[in-house]
Amino acid sequence: MNEFSLIEHYFNRLARDDGVVLAVGDDAAILRPSAGCELLVSVDMLVSGRHFFPEVDPRALGHKTLAVNLSDMAAMGGRARWATLAVAWPQLDSPWIAAFAEGLFALAAHHQVDLIGGDTTRGPLTLSVQIMGEVPAGQALRRDGAQPGDEIWVSGQLGLAAAALQHRLGTLSLPEPVRALCQQQLDWPQPRLALGQALRGLASAALDVSDGLLADLGHLLQRSGVAGEVWAGQLPSHPWLCAQGLATLPCLAAGGDDYELCFTAPPRHHAAIAALAAPLGLPLSCIGRIVPGQGCRLLDTQGQPIILEREGYDHFA
Known part of the structure; x- marks a missing residue:
């Protein structure tokens, strides 16, 4: 299995969101945000031995890799819509990757998020998701609005x-x-x-x-x-x-x-x-x-x- 067959086999899923014009397979995805909304973008990285134990259940790790990014969308009051995934794998362990993908896609389906692209390479196990969502213009929750008395x-x-x-x-x-x-x-x-x-x-x-x-x-x-x-x-x-x-x-x-x-x-x-x-x-x-x-x-x-x-x-x- 090489990089492209790995992506095609485990991570290329049909987009459910009609805002996805083009997803996995090209040099970039094409997205169509909702009218009247502002785009939210965030990224998080998880590194083996730093953020999780190497022997962690891969299904749980797939879930958590996406969950920590969805939490950023939640903090902004946003609706999560799209994600990209970049992974460095130490080796191509098919059962492990299948379980990881199962955990990730189960949470993605629950919150109606589409995986629209990403990247893979060989290296120490490192997982990075970029999450994209949207919020009605001017309604995002921010960190800079607290006032004395709140x-x-x-x-x-x-x-x-x-x-x-x-x-x-x-x-x-x-x-x-x-x-x-x-x-x-x-x-x-x-x-x-x-x-x-x-x-x-x-x-x-x-x-x-x-x-x-x-x-x-x-x-x-x-x-x-x-x-x-x-x-x-x-x-x-x-x-x-x-x-x-x-x-x-x-x-x-x-x-x-x-x-x-x-x-x-x-x-x-x-x-x-x-x-x-x-x-x-x-x-x-x-x-x-x-x-x-x-x-x-x-x-x-x-x-x-x-x-x-x-x-x-x-x-x-």
Whole structure:
């Protein structure tokens, strides 16, 4: 099998989207965005040994490779439409590649995303997806709109993926079935696209939590020119992790790999945001507030600062 037969056999699927004029097989795809929409484009890279263990289930890896990019679309309030995939393979292992493609295309079908091109070569296992989507003009969620007085919200549960990693590394011992649930979150993250679209017109700023809540929220605060106070006791997670207190707080506040949405909104939208939880089947928690100043403070129940050793994942540490 060579590069072209690999692409044709595993990754050339008939496009479902009528906005795809030309997909896999030419030097570039031809796309037709919807009228009245702005184009969203993002790219993420996953490297073996850096972002995932080499022995990971290839179906789960295919899912996650696309999921982390869909999460960026969710953070912008967008509808994901198209993706390209670039992969360096150490070797052409047909069963492994077939399972990887199965995981990727299952998630793509669920969110109606077409794979429209990409590239392959030989090298250390490296996976990169460029995701493209769209949002009605002027309605994208951005990082630069938070204002003093806004509430800080987060979706889902924090810290599960980080706890699974710490269990794997031997620094945290998780009981069953907590370990299984945490491992599921690490391997099969669910991008919050429906939530992102529902937040258009409600959220003042948003991003996804990939490198850790405090680190990612810090980027939003910097772009908006404000400060934030996060209430440690309000961080949502699995009851077992919450019960461990300071022992697992770094997982919740700075662990990363959550792929939940963190967003800000004026208090007048509190009830409307809370009402989204039931139809989406997704917990939404108010965890802090925006204040004047700079930086992000993690506070205990007495309002005193909690200092963690780190606030999130550093890709170059």
